[in-house]
Amino acid sequence: MLRYATKRLLIAVPMLLMASFVMFLMVSFSGDPLSRIRSQDPPPPPEALESLEKQLGLDKPVLERYVIWLFGLFRGDFGQSIMNIDIGAELGNRVTVSFRLIFLAIIIAAVVAVIVGVVGALRQYGFVDNVVSTVVFVLLAVPVFWLGVLLKHWAVSFNETVGSTVFYTIGDGSRQNATGLALIGFLVLPTIVLTVNVFASWSRYVRASMVEVMNADYMKLARAKGLSRGQAVWKHGLRNALLPFVTIVALDFSALVGGAVVTESVFQWRGMGDFLLTGIRNLDVNVVMAWLLIFAAATILMNLIADLVYGLLDPRIRHS
């Protein structure tokens, strides 16, 4: 297992290098980072712009800038931001904000998806299954951005009705020094939005997997040996049904990150999603690169964890 994990990590290094190089070129060639400043009214003096270009290294060829950036990484230097952002310092705060949202959504979505999926499978084509399936398909079709705005409007109406601020629509709470129940008021809406984004598809995976497991011979054998339906599901069915689901959860990490970018924008959380959008909006190549590194590494790590958990859940893989 250790050898396998090491091998996967070693493969990730050239993958990261290649991705960083392509991304660096893409962002660098997508426009002039100083265009906003150049189009100011009145335009700044040429000497000021030259000085700024020199300070930011924009007077150097792109390849040289990439090499400088790459070697800077080994010193923990993520490079100079056009927006005067201390990239290293920002990453710490923002990763915490985003990962808190993402992992909370993963946990809630996974738990709810398992419950809904299993219930749907056990009541296949029954009333509950049909209702839940309809709701799930509707949720699958709902865009994250739209759901976020819709929930905000509902929340505001709710606040107006009760005459108190139960739900907040801006910020993540921790930066507003909110604690306790008020903090929950900040967390609820974004978490729902991101959870809904993945819960719906996950519940379908669990349901399909569970339906397949329920028809397996070993389940029939378990029932024949005298186990109740619930015992058979709990002891034999669930573990086997969750095997492919674990992989899906890990593979969907990147989809969750995409959802988090939108969610953070709608709710104005200053996480990694906002960091990426700011970087792209300002053609701030080093900000985009820092984001890429963090999430590429996190995605690789999640896939590795999925492999390891898969091994834990399935002894055949562990012993092979």
Added chain:
Amino acid sequence: MRTYRPLGGVALLAASALLITGCSAGGSADASDDHVQGGRVSGDLNTVNTADVTPGEGEITMAIEKTINNWNTLSAAGDISETVWVTSALYPSAFFIEPDGSTITMNEDLLESAEVTSAEGEPTVVEYRINPDAVWSDGVPISVDDFVYQWQVLNRHDCSECQTHDSDGLDKVVSVEGSDGGKTVIVTYDGPFAEWKRPFGRLLPAHLGTAAGDLFTSFNGYFTSTPPTFSGGPYIITDFKKDVSVTLEPNPEWYGDAPNLQKITFVMITDTQQTPIALRNGEIQAMYPQPQVDLLTDVESMAELGVNYQLNQSLVMEAIQFNLSNSFLADKAVRQAVFTALDQQEIIDKTVGQFDESVEPLGSVMIMQQQEGYENKTEEHGFGKGDTDAAIGILEDAGYSIVDGQLMLPDGSAAPALRTVYSVGNKVREASLDVLAAAVKPLGITLNLETTDALGDSTGEKSPYGYDIIIVGYTGSPFLGSNAFKRFTTDTGYNLHYSSPEVDSLVDQALAAPTQSEVIDLINQADDIVIEDVFMMPIYQKPSIFAYDSKYGNLRDNPTISGPTYNVADWGVIAE
């Protein structure tokens, strides 16, 4: 303002219920019971919403659309409107611009007087007398040193690598000297300079700059990157959460009348679509966004919740500009025909007129409609009325002909298509150019619309065919001479393809004119020449909107560079 109590206990349950049931939680009638009915507020721009407020009481939270990563508003990268609004309560200015865009008022807290002491026609000498009590928040007096520091960083020769936004006229200053313990400042210009009120805005503390290093280091480094812990204004920053909020509270060392509000928080909401929701939810009480149809509808719907708004003309004009180096457009008759065929009102109707019916066609490129001295010159020349027949007549008189819908040059060749450039993603400008393209089609002229992600680069394009027609936004200013100088004189700023010795001379005279009425007269003459030369066609002035809870008084839309916080110390909760 609705003051909500945190009630997070039912948050999860309620949210789930809302999601599952898919129904709204109800109306808002009860929420507005204790509110004054809001809505559009209008009146004299400089005095609208004046009210008696409760001194030393209240808080307000205002949304700003940008985060603040650069605190030096004198720098090229830091000269962001939102940063200027926040820091105007900290960085004292000698003068500020009133909302009408014409009136320039001395900062009577900072200065006892500011007078020209030189004779007419002589190099301008200005004597500033600083309030003896004026100090920075660390107790160091505000003095000539601070004036000298600003002069040195902006004059382009003492610190040529300082990444400044503009010289603010300080490149014309030959000396800044002090007396009376630094409380009297004598500023001498290299010639007559009518716009001496323009420099010395947003003063920075020289003693902190000196402590940080030389001019380059302090300007490009310390004042840029360090959130200010100092203040020379009525408020001081007491809390800064990066990318989230800035909180101001009264500066204990403030030397003027005490500000009214005890706390002002600027919340950074970078997605403008989320701001009205936050206003409705009571998370903010004021916002100053870019107006759009949806946004105005949102704000209007909040009238019953006690939200007021002021909708005015900003000083930003939209204009269409020709590249005169293009051999086809070098012919004045072609340019005249294009602007004669153009219908300004149609552009307005299809863009900003959809949410602000008061927007009118702009007829000047140098003086905005709300400013003293404004005259409509485009009408005089017959431009902007959509007169296609007259436009065709101009072309035919000049030897052109239209054959099968194609304009033929006098030499018999076909007229080239014109590259018409606008900012990528700017739907309003795209719609404007669509109107222009449709207007010139009957003339046999084809416009190929292209986008640019660097309008500044495109406008400053020196090569003859970098663009043919471009749509731009320019900001007006009460400093008419300086504005015209940067925009319309030979080899300056934007107009690399336009040169008129007459305009150069008139603007130079305006910069040295002894009175404002003479400045206006000279600028109007120069304006008329630019319009007659058919270099630039003004279309309209963009609207501006300031929305706020009606419980607050003295909040006022100020679309100039001074911004809505120009009188932040006067803001307050309206007295019962």
